[in-house]
Amino acid sequence: MATSAASCAASLRQPSLKLSLSSKHSLSPLFSVSFNHKRAPPRLVIIASAAADGISSKPTVLIAEKLGQAGLDLLNEFANVDCAYNLSPEELCTKISLCDALIVRSGTKVNRDVFESSAGRLKVVGRAGVGIDNVDLAAATEFGCLVVNAPTANTVAAAEHGIALLAAMARNVAQADASVKAGKWQRNKYVGVSLVGKTLAVLGFGKVGSEVARRAKGLGMHVIAHDPYAPADRARAIGVDLVSFDEAIATADFISLHMPLTPATSKVLNDETFGKMKKGVRIINVARGGVIDEEALVRALDSGRVAQAALDVFTEEPPPADSKLVQHERVTVTPHLGASTMEAQEGVAIEIAEAVVGALKGELAATAVNAPMVPAEVLTELKPFVELAEKLGRLAVQLVAGGSGVKTVKVSYASSRAPDDLDTRLLRAMITKGLIEPISDVFVNLVNADYTAKQRGLRLTEERILLDGSPESPLEFIQVQIANVESKFASAISESGEIKVEGRVKDGVPHLTKVGSFEVDVSLEGSIILCRQVDQPGMIGTVGSILGSENVNVSFMSVGRVAPRKHAVMAIGVDEQPRKETLKKIGDVPAIEEFVFLKL
Ligand SMILES: NC(=O)c1ccc[n+]([C@@H]2O[C@H](COP(=O)([O-])OP(=O)(O)OC[C@H]3O[C@@H](n4cnc5c(N)ncnc54)[C@H](O)[C@@H]3O)[C@@H](O)[C@H]2O)c1
Numbered sequence: 001m002a003t004s005a006a007s008c009a010a011s012l013r014q015p016s017l018k019l020s021l022s023s024k025h026s027l028s029p030l031f032s033v034s035f036n037h038k039r040a041p042p043r044l045v046i047i048a049s050a051a052a053d054g055i056s057s058k059p060t061v062l063i064a065e066k067l068g069q070a071g072l073d074l075l076n077e078f079a080n081v082d083c084a085y086n087l088s089p090e091e092l093c094t095k096i097s098l099c100d101a102l103i104v105r106s107g108t109k110v111n112r113d114v115f116e117s118s119a120g121r122l123k124v125v126g127r128a129g130v131g132i133d134n135v136d137l138a139a140a141t142e143f144g145c146l147v148v149n150a151p152t153a154n155t156v157a158a159a160e161h162g163i164a165l166l167a168a169m170a171r172n173v174a175q176a177d178a179s180v181k182a183g184k185w186q187r188n189k190y191v192g193v194s195l196v197g198k199t200l201a202v203l204g205f206g207k208v209g210s211e212v213a214r215r216a217k218g219l220g221m222h223v224i225a226h227d228p229y230a231p232a233d234r235a236r237a238i239g240v241d242l243v244s245f246d247e248a249i250a251t252a253d254f255i256s257l258h259m260p261l262t263p264a265t266s267k268v269l270n271d272e273t274f275g276k277m278k279k280g281v282r283i284i285n286v287a288r289g290g291v292i293d294e295e296a297l298v299r300a301l302d303s304g305r306v307a308q309a310a311l312d313v314f315t316e317e318p319p320p321a322d323s324k325l326v327q328h329e330r331v332t333v334t335p336h337l338g339a340s341t342m343e344a345q346e347g348v349a350i351e352i353a354e355a356v357v358g359a360l361k362g363e364l365a366a367t368a369v370n371a372p373m374v375p376a377e378v379l380t381e382l383k384p385f386v387e388l389a390e391k392l393g394r395l396a397v398q399l400v401a402g403g404s405g406v407k408t409v410k411v412s413y414a415s416s417r418a419p420d421d422l423d424t425r426l427l428r429a430m431i432t433k434g435l436i437e438p439i440s441d442v443f444v445n446l447v448n449a450d451y452t453a454k455q456r457g458l459r460l461t462e463e464r465i466l467l468d469g470s471p472e473s474p475l476e477f478i479q480v481q482i483a484n485v486e487s488k489f490a491s492a493i494s495e496s497g498e499i500k501v502e503g504r505v506k507d508g509v510p511h512l513t514k515v516g517s518f519e520v521d522v523s524l525e526g527s528i529i530l531c532r533q534v535d536q537p538g539m540i541g542t543v544g545s546i547l548g549s550e551n552v553n554v555s556f557m558s559v560g561r562v563a564p565r566k567h568a569v570m571a572i573g574v575d576e577q578p579r580k581e582t583l584k585k586i587g588d589v590p591a592i593e594e595f596v597f598l599k600l
């Protein structure tokens with residue numbers, strides 16, 4: 001039972017609230033969730049609060065590889081743009097500590113050293129293209145750096161290049177061209193093979209793979225594809241049969257590779273798999289060099305198992321000048337040109353510039369690679385609950401005696417929405433942030449929350465409490481329980497033995513509504529003093545006047561009790577942090593049995 005005894009200064013409630021996620025780095029940008037109650041929609045904000053030179057407040061974006069002008073124009077409107085191409089790894093590490101965002105293509109290795117050297121300032125890496133195998137995603141996540149890519153703008157260019165290589169290889173265009181230019185006329189040597197009626201196996205039936213398939217069908221080829229994750233209806237729509245890997249490689253006359261480079265696809269074409277192919281098979285690779293064991297390919301070419309190969313990508317780029325594969329007579333090569341058309345580069349530049357600017361402004365990126373993509377409308381709805389989630393985490397951990405022993409946390413979301421209609425990833429991340437930041441020097445955000453929790457051995461389980469009623473609001477309340485710990489404030493321990501805090505959103509403002517078994521009602525702003533006392537008249541006045549005499553402004557007071565004249569818990573919201581002596585005076589009030597000061 002909660003009695004809102006005094007709402008002393010509700011009018012002082014601040015309309016906007018900024019939850020800084022990285023204020024621990026003095027000159028670094030703030031990466032914050034910023035909610036201004038006057039301004040919708042909510043944003044996950046990465047703000048360059050102060051440039052390292054201390055002069056400009058614009059974020060700095062380092063462009064490490066050539067980017068189309070349209071993208072540069074977009075970036076220039078919002079940021080200081082530093083174009084520095086061909087940096088050595090050391091130069092990149094030196095520059096990065098002055099940058100809020102970095103944009104690269106496939107030629108720059110964004111490894112752990114880069115994130116370490118950025119000392120927390122780098123908040124977004126933009127990959128101007130699809131493949132993110134040159135970015136150390138684990139390190140990015142660990143350092144709380146968002147990675148975004150530009151996954152769509154170069155699809156057609158890559159597919160067209162695949163088809164160009166397919167046709168050029170089949171008709172020996174590159175070799176014949178070199179021969180004519182060398183003064184020869186070798187019409188018999190360069191007799192090719194036809195495409196029509198041949199079987200093309202597309203490995204990786206994603207964006208590029210399906211565009212290649214569509215075009216190959218137009219050339220009269222029979223197209224099959226292997227992709228464990230591709231939807232069958234997409235294949236059916238193009239008239240492509242999805243088959244097993246073994247069937248694909250065993251029946252194909254041509255094999256075109258279009259999967260990402262991952263541990264599962266690394267060297268997927270190797271001695272063993274070449275051995276399963278038709279003799280005289282032809283290979284096209286515009287995906288990533290690493291999906292082929294290049295030495296095995298040389299052996300397969302030499303043995304005649306593979307008749308020809310056309311390669312745009314290599315394990316090492318550029319490949320060594322004396323590479324047997326590159327020099328092989330039956331191999332056609334291009335220097336990673338798949339995405340290199342005027343149109344694709346303009347498109348990619350705009351796509352990545354928009355994603356990076358959006359991320360720096362705080363919009364959750366639609367092309368985030370290492371963070372959940374939460375649609376804007378979901379975010380708008382969850383805004384006050386996100387704030388509530390972090391504050392409950394902060395409160396709960398501060399109630400633990402020796403907070404670092406927190407290992408098991410249960411979060412319950414009470415909602416009348418069907419579980420599928422409630423995306424809790426953002427809430428979980430913010431609770432994690434609230435739990436970890438007060439007791440450590442790491443900063444936690446949406447990108448690194450799960451990682452950081454795992455690193456610290458913090459296990460967070462989530463459950464839904466399904467309520468009856470109309471599901472207008474996404475949530476009724478959130479409960480955070482910490483098990484197997486002792487509390488500085490014994491009254492925060494529930495009947496079942498865990499520290500328990502519960503909160504709700506009222507008029508858009510997060511409120512603490514339960515501590516242990518006591519119902520209270522205090523808005524989660526400023527800081528909170530929780531006192532357990534023997535319920536008796538005059539307690540609110542006594543504590544209120546101690547705080548008043550010390551010039552501490554009380555914003556809210558509420559008393560929750562089990563029964564009249566028994567134990568009660570008083571929750572007091574304060575705008576300023578009381579001095580130690582002031583808190584001692586409260587503790588000295590005879591009816592007060594225990595109290596705790598909690599910073600939000
Ligand atoms: N050469 C270039 O300049 C160039 C240009 C664009 C893309 N690419 C590369 O092409 C590849 C495909 O790009 P995309 O845009 O089509 O990506 P995509 O994500 O749309 O498609 C990749 C497909 O590969 C599938 N896949 C994953 N693992 C697989 C496996 N083990 N076996 C078979 N299929 C698997 C996925 O399910 C997905 O459908 C990427 O490696 C990308 O980096 C290269």
Ligand SMILES: O=C(O)[C@H](O)COP(=O)(O)O
Binds near residue numbers: 128129154337339
């Ligand atoms: O993955 C990609 O988008 C392509 O490989 C293109 O790479 P690039 O941006 O270096 O041309």
